C-alpha cells in the first residue's frame with residue numbers, strides 16, 4: 205500500500221450520491237428489480253422510474269470486450285494489501301466494504317478502493333464467453349468519480365483472498381473479514397478500458413471501467429460458494445454504441 209498516505213478519506217458521500225450504496229429495496233429486503241437469464245433485456249426502468257438510465261442510457265455496462273475500437277496500454281498502477289473489512293450481504297449481494305488506504309491510479313487519477321463485490325457468472329464477456337465468477341473492485345476519486353476494476357475467475361487453483369471471504373460468509377451482514385486484496389488482483393494490470401455504468405440499478409453512468417486481461421483462478425468449491433450466495437447475477441450485455449473501448453496491446 206505504497207501510496208497510503210496520499211489517500212484522503214474515501215468519499216462514501218460521493219458514492220451514495222452516485223446511487224451505488226443500496227439501490228431501492230422494499231421493507232422486506234427484497235429488491236424491486238430482478239435479473240433475467242443474463243441475455244434477455246431486463247427493462248429495469250419499468251420497475252422503477254428512478255432506473256431510467258438502465259434502459260435509456262447509451263453508456264451502459266457490461267459489454268462484450270472483444271470489439272475494441274482501439275489498442276493501447278492504459279497507465280494503471282495499483283496498491284492493494286491486507287486490510288480488515290466488513291461484510292455487506294444481501295439479496296444478490298456479497299460485498300466487502302474496505303477501509304481507506306488502498307486503490308489504483310489510472311490516467312494519473314487516484315481512485316480509492318471502497319468495496320469489492322461479486323457476480324456469478326462474470327458480467328463482461330470475451331468473445332461471447334462469460335467466466336464463472338467476477339470481482340468488481342469499486343473505487344472513487346476524492347471528487348466522487350467512480351472507477352471499477354473487474355477481475356474474472358476461472359476454475360483452477362484456490363484463491364486465498366476469496367477463501368477468506370467464503371470462510372467469513374456465515375458471519376453474515378456486518379461480519380468482520382480480513383482480506384489481502386493484492387491476492388485477488390493479477391500482477392499484470394493490462395486492462396480493457398471504457399466509460400460505462402453501474403451494472404445494477406440505478407445504472408448510473410460515467411463509471412471508469414477497467415477489466416483485467418489476465419483471468420485469475422478460483423477453486424470449484426470457491427466458485428460454488430459464491431454461486432450459492434449470489435445466484436444468477438449477470439446483467440445482459442449492453443450495446444457499445446459509439447464509445448471508445450481500448451484493448452491491451454498483447
Ligand SMILES: [Zn+2]
Nearest residue numbers: 321323340403
Ligand atoms: Zn458489480
